[in-house]
Amino acid sequence: xxxxxxxxxxxxxxxxxxxxxxxxxxxxxxxxxxxxxxxxxxxxxxxxxxxxxxxxxxxxxxxxxxxxxxxxxxxxxxxxxxxxxxxxxxxxxxxxxxxxxxxxxxxxxxxxxxxxxxxxxxxxxxxxxxxxxxxxxxxxxxxxxxxxxxxxxxxxxxxxxxxxxxxxxxxxxxxxxxxxxxxxxxxxxxxxxxxxxxxxxxxxxxxxxxxxxxxxxxxxxxxxxxxxxxxxxx
Amino acid sequence: xxxxxxxxxxxxxxxxxxxxxxxxxxxxxxxxxxxxxxxxxxxxxxxxxxxxxxxxxxxxxxxxxxxxxxxxxxxxxxxxxxxxxxxxxxxxxxxxxxxxxxxxxxxxxxxxxxxxxxxxxxxxxxxxxxxxxxxxxxxxxxxxxxxxxxxxxxxxxxxxxxxxxxxxxxxxxxxxxxxxxxxxxxxxxxxxxxxxxxxxxxxxxxxxxxxxxxxxxxxxxxxxxxxxxxxxxx
DNA sequence: CGTCAATAAACTTTCGAAAGTTTGTCGGTG
DNA sequence: CACCGACAAACTTTCGAAAGTTTATTGACG
Numbered sequence: 317x318x319x320x321x322x323x324x325x326x327x328x329x330x331x332x333x334x335x336x337x338x339x340x341x342x343x344x345x346x347x348x349x350x351x352x353x354x355x356x357x358x359x360x361x362x363x364x365x366x367x368x369x370x371x372x373x374x375x376x377x378x379x380x381x382x383x384x385x386x387x388x389x390x391x392x393x394x395x396x397x398x399x400x401x402x403x404x405x406x407x408x409x410x411x412x413x414x415x416x417x418x419x420x421x422x423x424x425x426x427x428x429x430x431x432x433x434x435x436x437x438x439x440x441x442x443x444x445x446x447x448x449x450x451x452x453x454x455x456x457x458x459x460x461x462x463x464x465x466x467x468x469x470x471x472x473x474x475x476x477x478x479x480x481x482x483x484x485x486x487x488x489x490x491x492x493x494x495x496x497x498x499x500x501x502x503x504x505x506x507x508x509x510x511x512x513x514x515x516x517x518x519x520x521x522x523x524x525x526x527x528x529x530x531x532x533x534x535x536x537x538x539x540x541x542x543x544x545x546x547x548x549x550x
Numbered sequence: 551x552x553x554x555x556x557x558x559x560x561x562x563x564x565x566x567x568x569x570x571x572x573x574x575x576x577x578x579x580x581x582x583x584x585x586x587x588x589x590x591x592x593x594x595x596x597x598x599x600x601x602x603x604x605x606x607x608x609x610x611x612x613x614x615x616x617x618x619x620x621x622x623x624x625x626x627x628x629x630x631x632x633x634x635x636x637x638x639x640x641x642x643x644x645x646x647x648x649x650x651x652x653x654x655x656x657x658x659x660x661x662x663x664x665x666x667x668x669x670x671x672x673x674x675x676x677x678x679x680x681x682x683x684x685x686x687x688x689x690x691x692x693x694x695x696x697x698x699x700x701x702x703x704x705x706x707x708x709x710x711x712x713x714x715x716x717x718x719x720x721x722x723x724x725x726x727x728x729x730x731x732x733x734x735x736x737x738x739x740x741x742x743x744x745x746x747x748x749x750x751x752x753x754x755x756x757x758x759x760x761x762x763x764x765x766x767x768x769x770x771x772x773x774x775x776x777x778x779x780x781x782x783x784x
Numbered sequence: 785c786g787t788c789a790a791t792a793a794a795c796t797t798t799c800g801a802a803a804g805t806t807t808g809t810c811g812g813t814g
Numbered sequence: 815c816a817c818c819g820a821c822a823a824a825c826t827t828t829c830g831a832a833a834g835t836t837t838a839t840t841g842a843c844g
Contacts, residue, residue, distance in 0.1 A: 324616040374608035
């Protein structure tokens, strides 16, 4: 039986690959996930696919309708706004704790993550409209590092889970690029500054603005998209 | 094939039954969940059990170690405290929103839930040391009703999920009963009062105290238990 | 020509067993 | 007597197919 793959169990491996394919936009929101197709693509039997999908469903990345199979979680403006609200509340909460509780090792990792982010180019080389994959990874790592000082791993895990789901939406309107005038690097510097000076209020405020701003741009981009073709509404 | 059970798919049904058995204390924390045994008990094949367990694992009720099967999530003082902290933060947050956003229908449901709770006897009929099952259900329903005014279903779901996990700990030290002097009914009345007068600060403070108090009693009970036999430590 | 029921196709769910891994046992050796 | 390695038992994971459900198609009737 096939037993390689780098992970420990095939199910874990398949789940990771499915997750990556969904978050990277290779499997689009609303897309049906049929077992015959997946089975061929991922070279795994129905059981392991089912396990992977059930796990992703519990996380909110896919949706399961009884006897109608699985679907990549469909996107809608309402859900994006709900998710954003939840992120603002929870991430602010965790960031406050992180800023207060984080030790020196946390500080160092945060500085390192910011340095990496700052030195990574934003747009992909060939295509100025597409965000670079490395930058996306560095961006996620920086935000994770920001929260990582929080000693309550449970709260931290929930906050990171919400960020993960938000990735889905980021890819949604990616081809349209961000607002040209936005000072993204500045926002990140402000976050770093507030964290290093141990100012929870400033950090929370900066993060709040950062997240809200991103969503507003996303919604605007979606509106523009609507004028050309119907959007993926629920 | 067996197709009854009241639910839509066998997997859902088995998951619900397993969940109930864990929360009610019929399956104790740390207990190994072997497929041969479960398969016989729940009259279902390995696949559906696996699905159910994977889902519960994603929720935190059971734990999965690769190639070593599933275990009912073991309890420890550290984890209880971490969970309590998370609950205090998140439930307070959701309750504030609930109190501000809840409409008349919410108010009515809340009053109804409180009435049910108040008229349900606390200790089981035969055994004064054991909490009545109906009371436990009414208690859970009242707290759910408190939070239910929050329009952000995502935040609400997370808060309820944490409460669920906490149930695990409640059963842990149940045989020892609660502190005699505690005015539980009074605490619930205070919560109701603050909610109905739409005072988010008072409501959050009351909930915070309520949750923290419960955990402190639980920890004290666990300490007393330690003097007789080793506790279920990690 | 549209509507509805019956049939066929496609897919999801569930099962039972094969394949693979861990855990426990037994016998031999230093 | 303790320690180590091979063998066996028990269990987990994975598979492929049977069972059951939904969706699409076809043909008859109003």
